[in-house]
Amino acid sequence: MSRTRREFIRDLGLSAAAIPFVLNLPSLAFANQAKRKQRVIFMFSPNGVVRKNFWPDKDGKDFDLKEILQPLAPFKDRTLMLNGMSTLVRGDGDGHMRGMGCLLTGTELFPGNIMGGGNTPAGWSKGISIDQELKNFLQKNPATKTRFGSLEFGVMVPERADTWTRWSYAGPNKPVTPIDDPYQMFAKLYGKAKDQEALSSVLDGIKDDLKKVGAAVGAADRRLIEEHATFVREMEEELKQAKAAASHPVPVIEPGVRKDNDNIPQISKVQIDLMVNAFVADFTRVASMQYTHSVGGARMKWLGITEGHHTLSHEGNDKIPAQEKLTKINKWFCEQLAYMAKRLAETPEPGGQGSLLDNTTIIWTNELGEGNSHSLDNIPYVMVGNGLNFKMGQAITYPKRTAHNRLLMSIAHAFGHEVKTFGSANFCGDGALTGLT
Secondary structure (H helix, E strand, O other): OOOOHHHHHHHHOOOHHHHHHOOOOOOOOOOOOOOOOOEEEEEEOOOOOOHHHOOOOOOEOOOOOOHHHHHHHHHHHHEEEEEEEEOOOOOOOOHHHHHHHHOOOOOOEEEEEEOOOOOOOEEEEOOOOHHHHHHHHHHOOOOOOOOOEEEEEEEOOOOOOOOOOOOOEEEOOEEOOOEOOHHHHHHHHHOOOOOHHHOOOOHHHHHHHHHHHHHHOOHHHHHHHHHHHHHHHHHHHHHHHHHHHOOOOOOOOOOOOOOOHHHHHHHHHHHHHHHHHHHHOOOEEEEEEEEOOOOOOOOOHHHOOOOOHHHHHOOOOOOHHHHHHHHHHHHHHHHHHHHHHHHHHOOEOOOOOOEHHHHEEEEEEOOOOEOOOOEOOOOOEEEEOOOOOOOOOEEEEEEEEEEOHHHHHHHHHHOOOOOOOOOOHHHOOOOOOOOOO
């Protein structure tokens, strides 16, 4: 008779620390392989895009990748661009606030005391976000239930909590805080709550457990355990080296910008690597990656740019130097997307066919369509990967001011979650988007 996960762990006498290494062994009875593992990643970057260097000149499979999207050239046949999506939600809050708070929820903000520009003050969103909706849907089914349900990653997210800094919501008035400290995320995944100075190996205490598991499973499972353990060991070393490299004092650049501004590229890489391995271990099928925040003011010195991102985004379209710098900034974010896609593409699907990218879709978006106009029209949506069964390798232009609620519904439907509306029902009357499948 097949053993359950709990029985397997009990019979071998494994410690809780060993659990992350046995959750996703393909040949074990508790590893559901009857249906492929669909995954989705929501990726955020702020302050709009330079439209002329972002949107293709034509639709269909022959769409062109403008300068900002050039890093996606290796994945063009697995890329989908959606033009015309708009955040139609109005009410309290400025463009940045509504753009951020409504991006994944599709609904209005509560009245509040956070003032943005000359608009009415606002609070948190009134609804659940699509990532958390999917988490709840998948966690109800034993075949798709995972250890965490969802994982929220961040890169340089402010300590303060307000409508500009949160885009994931567990429900009305319930913002979800992303983890932007790789040490903290590592500890969450592997249960080793050591501080940075005392970071010791997760593997040191479970060597005997891993030997027991290796003796009880087949060659394919042993290889997966060894690969997972190697990743953990290498990540521990990388975190230690990052700590040493960042030990020099870094001056505070401006209010709300974390002291690790200059380490953003390194933090991004570590967070992406942790996310990919979380998928390998089947810790989650839903993840998000938030780069800075709405009104994010990172100074990307590694690109030769000393001005803050948000400040540059307010420059007019006729200011060529600013447009060139903003293009570089958005291209750098696209490079992070491309690295994420590359890591997924080169990682085999454990116990399944193809790669992780064959079963995962990354959705890159923004709170604004354009920074200087604070437009909520034509919000950028770029998808990479085959996790949602959408027709990839094309660009689609929908009628102007198509409610992005319809896209959120389409994402839910791709997971078999047949919602009739999502967010504000006022914007769902036309149903899910057509032309995606």
